[in-house]
Each structure stands twice: as structure tokens, then as C-alpha cells.
Amino acid sequence: MSGDEDRHATEPGEQSEGPIIGHEGELSGLPAPKGELLPLPGLAAISLYLLVLAVVIVVGVVGGHYPALFLVLPVFLFAACGGLLMRFRWAWAMALSAVLMLGGYNLWLFARQHLVPGLIQGLLNMMFFFYLVRPEVREKLR
Numbered sequence: 001m002s003g004d005e006d007r008h009a010t011e012p013g014e015q016s017e018g019p020i021i022g023h024e025g026e027l028s029g030l031p032a033p034k035g036e037l038l039p040l041p042g043l044a045a046i047s048l049y050l051l052v053l054a055v056v057i058v059v060g061v062v063g064g065h066y067p068a069l070f071l072v073l074p075v076f077l078f079a080a081c082g083g084l085l086m087r088f089r090w091a092w093a094m095a096l097s098a099v100l101m102l103g104g105y106n107l108w109l110f111a112r113q114h115l116v117p118g119l120i121q122g123l124l125n126m127m128f129f130f131y132l133v134r135p136e137v138r139e140k141l142r
Helices: 041-062 068-085 089-113 116-132 135-139
Strands: none
Touching (some): 041 068, 041 089, 041 116, 068 089
């Protein structure tokens, strides 16, 4: 075992020459570089979107614009929001289904009633859907 092959073995009081490299070539025991604090910033944006959607539904129910039965939706949206930030696979599935159904509904709304906000929100949901199905995103889920 030479000093170049294994940087894990250092004598007490001896400085290692570089970062500690794990068996898979990744840095271990060191804080993440500044650019890697949030590995998937798109997940944070989608989580924020789901959170805003849940709050809008709660405010709509409290204001009397939606029936009280709609309070079931924010529960699932809050769960998907928190789980997605923690990169859970079940939350990914919930968020994926939410943005797909909302996107389909809003695009249908635009096709039937020609409401431009429906088109904008539908395209935004489809963009989130296409981001969530990327292999890079699915690989980083637990």
C-alpha cells in the first residue's frame, strides 16, 4: 500500500495531500461545493409550485369559492411538496400525477373555452412533467 494509492491512511498530525476520495471516486466527509447545495433545483421549483397550488385551494375553500371537499387535495399536495424536497420516490409519483392531470385539465379548458390562463398553466404543468420524467431526476430519488 503506497501513499499515492490510499489517501485514507495518514499518520496522526500528518496532513493529507488532497481531498479524501471514496471507492466510487466521490468526495467524502467534505461539505458540498457551493454549486451543489441543491442537486436538483427544478424539484425545488416544482415543490414551491405545488405549495402555492395547495395554499390557493385552501384560501378558495375558506373564501367559499370551492366546496369543502376540495380540502382533500391540499393534503396530498403538501405531502408531495415535502417529499419531493426530500427526494422520495413516492412523492415524485404524486407530483408527476398532479402536474400531468392539472396540465391535461388546463389544456382541455383552453381547447373548450379558449381561456389563455389555461394554456399558460397547462404548458407550465407539461414543462414540469417533462422535467420530472428525465432520467437524471429519477436516478437521484430514493
